[in-house]
Amino acid sequence: MAEVVVVENLVKKYGNVMALKGISFTVGHGEIFGLVGPNGAGKTTTLRILATLLTPTSGRVEVLGHDVVTERDEVRKLISYLPEEAGAYPYLTGREYLELMAKIYRVGREAVEEGIRIAGLGDAIDRQVRTYSKGMKRRLQLARALMVRPRLAILDEPTSGLDVVHAVHVRKMIKQYAREHGVSVLLSSHNMLEVHYLCDRVALIDEGVLKLIGKPDELLEEYGASNLEEVFVKVVAHA
Amino acid sequence: MLKELIVKDVKNTLRDLKIVVGAIILPFIIFSIMGIAISAGAGQMVQEVAEKVKTISLIVCDEDASNYSTLYVSFLEKVAGNTTYSTSCNASPEELLDQGYDLVVIIPKGFGENISNESPANVEVYTRVRGVSLTAVSLASAMVSVVRSAANMLSSYILTQAGVSPEFAFNPLRIESLVTIRGETVDLRVLESIASSMFMLIFAPLVVVSSALGMAATSMAKENEEKTMEILLTLPVPRMHIVLSKLVGTMILVALSTISFMGGFAVYMGSIMAMASAPEGSEAGTGLGAAGFIDPALMALFGAVIFISLMAVAALGILLGSIAPDSRAVGTYVGPMSMLVMIPAFILMFVDLSSLPPAGQVALLLTSPFTAAVILVKAWFEGAYTFIVASIGVSLAFVIVLLYLSSALLGSEKLLSLQYRFRRMRSGRWRRKRLGLFSKG
Numbered sequence: 001m002a003e004v005v006v007v008e009n010l011v012k013k014y015g016n017v018m019a020l021k022g023i024s025f026t027v028g029h030g031e032i033f034g035l036v037g038p039n040g041a042g043k044t045t046t047l048r049i050l051a052t053l054l055t056p057t058s059g060r061v062e063v064l065g066h067d068v069v070t071e072r073d074e075v076r077k078l079i080s081y082l083p084e085e086a087g088a089y090p091y092l093t094g095r096e097y098l099e100l101m102a103k104i105y106r107v108g109r110e111a112v113e114e115g116i117r118i119a120g121l122g123d124a125i126d127r128q129v130r131t132y133s134k135g136m137k138r139r140l141q142l143a144r145a146l147m148v149r150p151r152l153a154i155l156d157e158p159t160s161g162l163d164v165v166h167a168v169h170v171r172k173m174i175k176q177y178a179r180e181h182g183v184s185v186l187l188s189s190h191n192m193l194e195v196h197y198l199c200d201r202v203a204l205i206d207e208g209v210l211k212l213i214g215k216p217d218e219l220l221e222e223y224g225a226s227n228l229e230e231v232f233v234k235v236v237a238h239a
Numbered sequence: 240m241l242k243e244l245i246v247k248d249v250k251n252t253l254r255d256l257k258i259v260v261g262a263i264i265l266p267f268i269i270f271s272i273m274g275i276a277i278s279a280g281a282g283q284m285v286q287e288v289a290e291k292v293k294t295i296s297l298i299v300c301d302e303d304a305s306n307y308s309t310l311y312v313s314f315l316e317k318v319a320g321n322t323t324y325s326t327s328c329n330a331s332p333e334e335l336l337d338q339g340y341d342l343v344v345i346i347p348k349g350f351g352e353n354i355s356n357e358s359p360a361n362v363e364v365y366t367r368v369r370g371v372s373l374t375a376v377s378l379a380s381a382m383v384s385v386v387r388s389a390a391n392m393l394s395s396y397i398l399t400q401a402g403v404s405p406e407f408a409f410n411p412l413r414i415e416s417l418v419t420i421r422g423e424t425v426d427l428r429v430l431e432s433i434a435s436s437m438f439m440l441i442f443a444p445l446v447v448v449s450s451a452l453g454m455a456a457t458s459m460a461k462e463n464e465e466k467t468m469e470i471l472l473t474l475p476v477p478r479m480h481i482v483l484s485k486l487v488g489t490m491i492l493v494a495l496s497t498i499s500f501m502g503g504f505a506v507y508m509g510s511i512m513a514m515a516s517a518p519e520g521s522e523a524g525t526g527l528g529a530a531g532f533i534d535p536a537l538m539a540l541f542g543a544v545i546f547i548s549l550m551a552v553a554a555l556g557i558l559l560g561s562i563a564p565d566s567r568a569v570g571t572y573v574g575p576m577s578m579l580v581m582i583p584a585f586i587l588m589f590v591d592l593s594s595l596p597p598a599g600q601v602a603l604l605l606t607s608p609f610t611a612a613v614i615l616v617k618a619w620f621e622g623a624y625t626f627i628v629a630s631i632g633v634s635l636a637f638v639i640v641l642l643y644l645s646s647a648l649l650g651s652e653k654l655l656s657l658q659y660r661f662r663r664m665r666s667g668r669w670r671r672k673r674l675g676l677f678s679k680g
Contacts, residue, residue, distance in 0.1 A: 051473045054652045072650075073475065081473040087466030104474050144470075 002029045004152050004184040005050065010059035012045050012208075019045045021208040022059065027152070030182040032175070034199035036189055036232065042208040043188035044084065047156050050186065051081035063152055080105075080150040084157040086141045090130035094121055094140050097129060098147065105148040115147030118173050135166030142170050146177045153178075155187040159194060171198055192228035202228065204235055211235045272582055287374055288381045295382055296321045297342040298335055300328035305351025307360070310396065311412075314389035315344065332365035333419060342366050342382050354397070357404055359413040362386065367419045368430065370591035370621040376434035383416045383427060390414060421622050445584055447497050448609055449577035451549045454496075455489040455556025456569040464565035478650040482557060482642055489553040497545070537619050540627070544611045547634045551608035554641035561648060562657040580609035587613055592623050600626070607633040 005027035012020040020042045027033040035043045048054040049061055052072045061067070066074040088097045098115040102108070116125050119139045121132075129137065138158070145153050158174060159167040175198055178185050189195050195202050196216045204211040212219070212235055216228060225231045253259060297319045301308050304326045316322045319342070328335060332343040343365040353360040364386045368375040390412045397408045416427035462468040471481060556573070563569045583606045592614070595603065607614060607630040618626040648654050 048655075051469075053469060053472055053655060073477075076473060076475040079473065081470065083466070083469045085466045086470055089467060090465060101474075104476060141470075 003027070004029055004031070004064055005033075005186060006060065006062045007046070007050075008060040010046065010049065010061055011057045012042070012049065012054065013057045019208050020056075023205065023208070023210040025203050025210060025213055027184050027186050029184060030178060031200045032178050032185040032187070032198050034187050034189060034195040034202040035205055036192065036195050036202055036228070037205035038190075040207075041205045043205060044156055046205075047081070047154050047186065047188055050152075051079060051154050052076055053081075078151040080145040080148055080153050082141055082145040082153070082155045082158060084160055086138075088129045088137060088140055088144075091128055093128055094119065094125040094132070094136075097140065098125075098144060101144050101148060107148050111147045111149070115143040117143075118146055118177065119143035120169060120173075135162050138162055139166060139169060139173075142173060146173065146183065149181055150183060153183055153185045153187075155185060157188055157190070159189070159191065167194075174198060192232065196228050204232055206236055288378050291341070291378055292381050292385065294321065295319050295341050295385060296323075296339065297344060297385070298323040298325065298328070298340045299344045299346065300335075301326050301346045302348050303346050303350035307351035307354045307393075308346045311346065311350075311362075311389060311393050314392040315386070317392070318388045319385045332363075332417075333422075333424075336365060336367045336419060342385065344386055354411055357407040359407070359410060362390075362412050362414045364414060364416045365419065365424075366417075366427075369420075369593060370617060371420070371430060371433050372587070372591045372617075373434050373589050374594075375591055376430050379418050379427060380431065383414075386414055386416075420620060445577075445581060445609070445613070447493070447545065448548055448552050448612075449573075449580070450496060451489065451493040452552040452556045452559075452577065453569065453573045454492055455485065455553040456560035456563065456573050457556075457566045458489055458492075459485055459557050459560025460563040460566045460569045462561075463563065468561075472649060472654075478646045479642070481649055482554075482645045485557045486550065486553050486642070489556065490549060493549050493553065497549075537615075540619075541612060541615060544615045544627075544631060544634075547631060547638070548608060548611045551611075551634045551637045551641070554638050554645065555608070558641055558645045558648065561645060561654060580606065583610050584613050587617055592617055592621055592626055604629055604633050607631075608637040 003026045005025075007026070008024045009022045010020050010024070011018070011022050023042070023046065025033070035046060037043055045054065049056050050063065050068060052068055052075055055069055061069075063075045063078050066078070068075050088094075092100070095112070095116065098112045098119075102111045102115070105111075119125060119142070121136055121139060124132065124136060129140065132140065138161075142155075142158060145155065153174075155174065159170050162170065171194060174185060174187070177183060185198075187195075187198070199216060201213060201215055202219070203213045214222070219228065219231050220226065223231045223234050225234065297315065299312050299315060299322060301312055301324065312322075312324055316324075323340070328343075328345075330338070332345065335343045345363040345365070347361055347363070350360040350362075364383050366379050366382050368379050394409055394411055397403055397411055398405070400408075417424050418427050418430050419425075420430070462471060559572060560569055583603055587603075587610070592600065592603070603610070603614065604626075611630045611634045614630045615627055618624065618630070648657075
């Protein structure tokens with residue numbers, strides 16, 4: 001499997017605070033890779049570095065062979081990023097927002113139609129974004145991130161704060177889109193059930209250190225756990 | 240219960256450093272500076288006018304040489320210290336002013352005959368001003384008042400004559416007060432109108448410029464507030480395009496706002512022009528056009544300078560707005576900054592550019608991005624064209640540097656760390672930390 005993401009000995013310091021202490025992992029083509037860990041573990045920092053928003057202190061970070069620091073413009077053409085707190089322009093309609101993004105990524109009208117399908121907002125797609133609920137906004141953002149068919153979708157807590165109905169829709173769309181179009185997905189989450197359902201592989205990260213990487217079922221077997229939450233507790237407790 | 244609630248509100252408000260600085264400390268500092276600037280300017284104006292009137296150098300060209308004209312000249316000699324008398328000046332008023340006279344009084348032929356016939360006699364008074372500051376125009380008015388004082392003395396004399404109509408005796412002279420500025424001759428009343436409208440001329444562009452600063456900063460801060468900035472920064476779009484799109488977007492908005500503003504301003508200026516219409520029977524150029532005020536070149540330049548100025552402040556607004564976490568935070572620094580830029584404008588109301596020391600001129604040039612339009616109006620009347628070019632140059636350089644800085648900021652993680660610091664500062668944690676109020680653990 002060709003590597004879409006290569007992260008090697010990634011270190012990130014904020015002043016005297018070391019947020020990432022030399023983590024390494026890869027994400028393959030069409031793979032859904034999950035980063036899980038507690039608050040402040042370094043998940044969002046890792047995603048922001050891959051999204052070209054932050055610069056690594058040291059280490060190698062590449063997307064399809066392009067360095068995220070020296071080849072930012074190239075990397076930005078290959079990725080789409082969904083931050084944990086993402087908003088859309090409130091006075092644009094959902095459709096106008098998706099059309100704007102399609103133009104920026106130079107993808108056609110089919111992409112907009114695809115985005116509307118992913119969002120699943122029905123007639124509300126022609127309403128201004130300011131009238132949307134939190135769940136509707138998140139669905140629109142997910143549609144924006146996936147419809148442009150990025151080589152790598154970076155999703156930070158994609159279902160954070162959503163009710164069950166919206167969360168199920170978002171998960172379903174991520175899985176379906178990655179499978180149908182071979183899009184690689186790197187996501188972070190607190191929700192172990194979600195990670196188990198979505199991810200081909202997961203990495204447990206805590207205090208800037210990658211504790212383990214593996215396929216969810218293999219990890220359950222290895223640690224004799226019934227769910228990933230138990231695995232996580234065991235790994236952190238042993239550290 | 241009410242008391243407790245009031246105490247809670249006051250405590251909660253006054254413990255917010257932002258409110259204390261923005262609403263209490265800054266207004267005091269800014270208005271103190273403005274007050275000092277005004278009183279210094281007004282004080283200097285009064286002193287200059289008083290000094291000049293004492294040492295006024297006046298030449299009377301008495302082309303009539305009648306008893307009445309000689310009498311009037313004697314009154315002039317009483318009120319003005321340094322008076323030169325001639326029955327034939329052999330030079331134009333402009334040339335006489337070039338020779339160093341402050342005031343040229345021309346008594347045309349027929350002066351004495353008119354007074355004998357109880358018909359108001361004409362007197363022409365010429366003086367010169369360098370600019371249209373309140374000081375310069377007040378000085379011109381004060382000098383011309385010397386001629387009026389002599390007219391009052393003539394009036395008193397005529398009243399002592401038997402059988403003269405009181406109506407004529409109170410107004411025996413028709414004094415035409417003319418001022419030369421930049422080679423043009425205009426009625427003093429026109430200049431007084433312009434000087435009195437200087438306040439509006441100065442503040443009109445400032446209002447537009449201040450609102451542009453707010454609009455640009457808010458537009459950028461909204462990206463943070465609506466949580467769209469992070470997405471924007473990861474899109475495959477050159478950073479400069481993001482900055483330019485904000486700049487153009489702001490300029491369109493400001494253009495609409497300016498059109499509305501200028502509409503109101505035109506109504507205002509129309510009333511000023513109507514007030515300053517040429518006096519009946521006057522031969523000299525007396526309208527605002529003659530004063531060079533509605534010179535098409537000035538108007539075109541004024542538009543261009545306003546445009547450059549708006550770009551400059553919009554660029555600054557974009558830079559400031561990009562680090563503000565929300566539009567509310569923008570208000571904390573845009574408001575005081577808008578007041579600060581009014582200070583040089585206040586000073587310009589009282590002084591001419593040429594009367595500023597070199598350091599003052601340089602300091603004023605550095606404020607060009609905010610005051611270029613005001614500087615243009617002042618420099619135009621004073622013929623200080625180099626100053627106009629320098630001011631435009633400074634503003635353009637400011638635009639280029641700010642756009643580059645904004646683009647660089649958006650391209651680095653510095654933006655996120657600055658926003659983080661801003662949020663911390665606003666939350667007051669940094670202050671408590673400095674005071675050692677953070678407990679460990």
